[in-house]
Amino acid sequence: MVTAEQVWDRLAEIPDPEIPVISLVELGVIRSVDVREGHVHVEFTPTFLGCPALEHMKRALEETIVDLGGEPDVEVVNDDSWGTDRISAAGREKLRAAGFAPPAPRLVQLQSAVHRCPYCGSTETRLENLFGPTPCRSIRYCTSCRQPFEQFKTI
């Protein structure tokens, strides 16, 4: 019989569909896993409400649970529990290494407008566009290493 621990381990292998360097568990969108006699209830909190990858993520969760021999029950929770502060430390580092500036903690970001370049670490960066290739990213430019980069928005 499948256990919650096995489910968490396998969900940790599912990549984010749009930023595959980070897993859904590192992204913090899995709020809880509850297993009862093969029935696997997962609470899933969307990132951005208009994110077209939501359906894809939900299906990936269901398929993984079926693969483990469980009966999936994925509940989408649209409350305010997901914010970028839910991204794990390991997830942030993976984002940075892949050239996405990780989102600053919300409390910090709301008080200061410092954004660090993921390539050279400089804070001499400027906003190019608030919006980018997906709703969760902005485009910035580093004047130190002269490199444009994608900034994960703090929400």
Added chain:
Amino acid sequence: MNEQELLGLADDELIVGWRDSEWTGIAPLLEEDVAFSSIAQNEIGHARALYELLGDDADALAFDRRPEEYRCAPLVQLRLLDWAHAIARRWLYELADEIRISALRETLPLAAKIDREERYHRMHAEMWHERLAGTSQFREAVEELWPYALGVLPEGQREALAARVGLPVGDAVERGTLDDGFAELWDEMTMVRRSAPAGAQW
């Protein structure tokens, strides 16, 4: 907030998203092409989540009603073909939206989630407001749209909007009135769904 008010909020987000998406591909700057498309995507995502509070099938609520059954404010229905008006509407809409969403935060957890995203819409609108506020085209557009902007909010919240915009509370173009352009928008918006064969899966 009762069901009719919630439906009005959801319809506002759907239709403003639809109107914003009309700049996709033709905005005056590439950056704005991206910005308007992203904002539209967010707004339509908000509409979907709000419709899901009202029924199981968001698409049915979004696309299967007759035009006269929509509860959206006339501000979002207008077809605005010049940049000054498009930005004036974005700015006025975001100010009004902030007032009503803030008031809902305690009772509707989804409102707080929506507000996290709207913060970026407000930053975008404010950035353009700073840039255009000194031009006569923008000021005239704001004055022209002002009665429509008032109509987004219930009477009790209009003073707060007036204080932010710097114009007096006057006559409002109220929710429940359909703009002439809405029938055409509805026709285009629901066309794919209406033409789908029976039993199509979405």
